[in-house]
Amino acid sequence: SQQGEEDPQALSIQEGENATMNCSYxxxxxxxxxxxxxxxxxLVHLILxxxxxxxxxxxxxxxxxxxSKKSSSLLITASRAxxxxxxxCATGRDSWGKLQFGAGTQVVxxx
Amino acid sequence: NAGVTxxxxxxxxxxxxxxxxxxxxxxxxxxxxxxxxxPGMGLRLIHYSVGEGTTAKGEVPDGYxxxxxxxxxxxxxxxxxAPSQTSVYxxxxxxxxxxxxxxxFGPGTRLTVL
Numbered sequence: 001s002q003q004g005e006e007d008p009q010a011l012s013i014q015e016g017e018n019a020t021m022n023c024s025y026x027x028x029x030x031x032x033x034x035x036x037x038x039x040x041x042x043l044v045h046l047i048l049x050x051x052x053x054x055x056x057x058x059x060x061x062x063x064x065x066x067x068s069k070k071s072s073s074l075l076i077t078a079s080r081a082x083x084x085x086x087x088x089c090a091t092g093r094d095s096w097g098k099l100q101f102g103a104g105t106q107v108v109x110x111x
Numbered sequence: 112n113a114g115v116t117x118x119x120x121x122x123x124x125x126x127x128x129x130x131x132x133x134x135x136x137x138x139x140x141x142x143x144x145x146x147x148x149x150p151g152m153g154l155r156l157i158h159y160s161v162g163e164g165t166t167a168k169g170e171v172p173d174g175y176x177x178x179x180x181x182x183x184x185x186x187x188x189x190x191x192x193a194p195s196q197t198s199v200y201x202x203x204x205x206x207x208x209x210x211x212x213x214x215x216f217g218p219g220t221r222l223t224v225l
Binding site: 004033035040041042043044045048088090096097098099100101102103104 | 115142144146151152153154155156159161167169170201203205207212213214215216217218219
């Protein structure tokens with residue numbers, strides 16, 4: 001079973017626009033992570049937010065976490081063609097580092 | 112540093128054949144994981160290891176076995192491949208599991224079972 005579910009499933013935007021995607025989950029977590037996957041490649045870690053944090057920034061990325069609503073959002077500002085990828089949220093609940101991934105959001109950024 | 116490497120990159124098997132996927136990491140990470148990724152789905156955890164000599168079942172362990180004889184290597188075995196095991200397999204490693212740590216992923220192995 002998947003813990004996280006992303007919304008939307010697909011997103012098409014133009015360069016310079018912002019991209020926002022959401023992740024909802026079902027049970028309590030101790031951290032939530034976002035990963036990017038370029039076509040045919042492995043996943044690359046973007047950002048981790050712990051359950052006691054509400055917002056984190058990393059470069060053009062902004063992540064929020066609302067544990068009362070069991071949801072998170074990832075904002076990519078000033079998108080570039082190189083941001084074209086699938087984005088996955090993953091929730092961690094235990095001390096073994098196991099993650100449960102959502103199905104992902106496919107983002108296409110056109111020049 | 113090579114990070115996390117996986118061999119082979121591609122493989123085609125016939126139903127009933129066996130094979131082993133090798134994952135190697137050079138970051139001295141304690142924790143290693145095997146996932147499978149199917150179309151339209153996120154990654155699902157098959158097995159994981161929290162240190163040399165240890166293994167544990169993940170979400171979808173049936174039909175797979177693993178071994179972690181050396182800290183840097185994590186092997187995934189399919190004893191009798193089935194078409195349902197056609198998938199892309201990813202290995203990942205992390206420094207520890209405590210309080211959440213990022214996982215570093217390999218490039219994947221695309222397996223087709225006919």
